[in-house]
Structures are given as C-alpha cells and as structure tokens.
Amino acid sequence: MRNGMCADSALPESDRGLRYKALSLAFSYPDEKVRQHFAAVLSPEEAEELPAEYDRLFRASGVWLYGAEHTAANAHEKARTLADIMAFYRAAGLEPVDDRPDELSRELEFMHYLVFKEQRSRRADRQARAKTRTCRQMQKKFLLEHLLPAGCKIAQAVRAQTRHAFYGWAAEALDRFLASEARLLARA
DSSP states (O other): OOSOOOOOSSOOGGGHHHHHHHHHHHTSOOOHHHHHHTTTTSOHHHHHHHHHHHIIIIIISOOOOBHHHHHOSSHHHHHHHHHHHHHHHHHTTOOOOSSOTTBHHHHHHHHHHHHHHHHHHHHSOGGGHHHHHHHHHHHHHHIIIIIHHHHHHHHHHHHHHOOSHHHHHHHHHHHHHHHHHHHHHHTO
16 A cells, blocks of 8 residues: 555544545445545555455454444344434434444444534534534534444454455554544544
8 A cells, every 4th residue: 555644643624524534435345436536545456456355354254344243242232222323313314224324434424424514514604503513512422422432443353354455554544533533522
C-alpha cells in the first residue's frame, strides 16, 4: 500500500464526515467503487487482491462485521442491541432494510449522515441550533454505546487476521479515528 492515508488524531470538523464515509467504504465489499475511491493508495495488484482478502477475512475466517457479534453476550442482548440501533436510525428518519443494522459500514455511514446533518444545521438560521445540539448528542450516544465498542473489537480482529496491507491500514485507521472521535464528543 502506498503511503498517504493515515488517521489524523485531530481532524478539522469539516473532515469528520468524510473520514466516516471513507472508513465505511473501506469495510464494504471491495467493488469497483471502493477500489476507485482508494486508487491513490492501492497498487493495481493490491486492488486486484481486495475481493479475495475480503472473502477470506469476513466470510471464511469468522471476523464478523456485525457489532453485536462482538459485544453481545447472548441472544437476548443481541436482540436488544439490534433494536436499540434501529431506534437510532428511525430517530434520524432512516429505515435500513438490506442488512443488519449493526453492520460496521452501515454504522459508519450513519455517523457520516449525522455529521453532515449537524454541519448543515450549523449553516442554517438560529432555530437550527437546537437541531445542531441534538445531532451532536446523537453522535456521542451512538458512538459511545455502539460504534466505539464494536468498532474497536472488529479492528482488533481484523489486525490479527489480515494478510493485506489495506485491511491492516483500515483497522488501524478505524481504531485511531474512533478514539479521536470519542475524545472530541466527550467534550460535547
């Protein structure tokens, strides 16, 4: 993997949403869109190897991309976690249907959405200030209750199992970025 992509510990506020989006793509199935997005840091050979490594890591070796698989102790806890995550999505006006709500890419995409919504409300009139606070509080609660605990465990499992520099980078970037976000949002 070529140098140039690292997880900055202190990103400008405007880059937070973009980092969530990039990490969401990094943990999605590596189709052409994903390979194009990371073309600047992947050699053609590395890009070609991504689907096979994704299948090996996330389909054959048991590294689950579903947060509840890493954080819930039993089926009851898993059901409660999934329902809680769906409540977050519904509160934001979203209704995901094609995969489990605790899928890592989906949770990262959700945080991207919340950051975008917060930034947009900041640019609006004064009535939007309450909406800005609500978006920030939702980010904090979702990150601390769901994304951070699951994301860190997923990153650890990926680092232990991967044979590909890209997924090693993605796991490290996820871990560092989530820690940075936890520090940022703790002040919210």
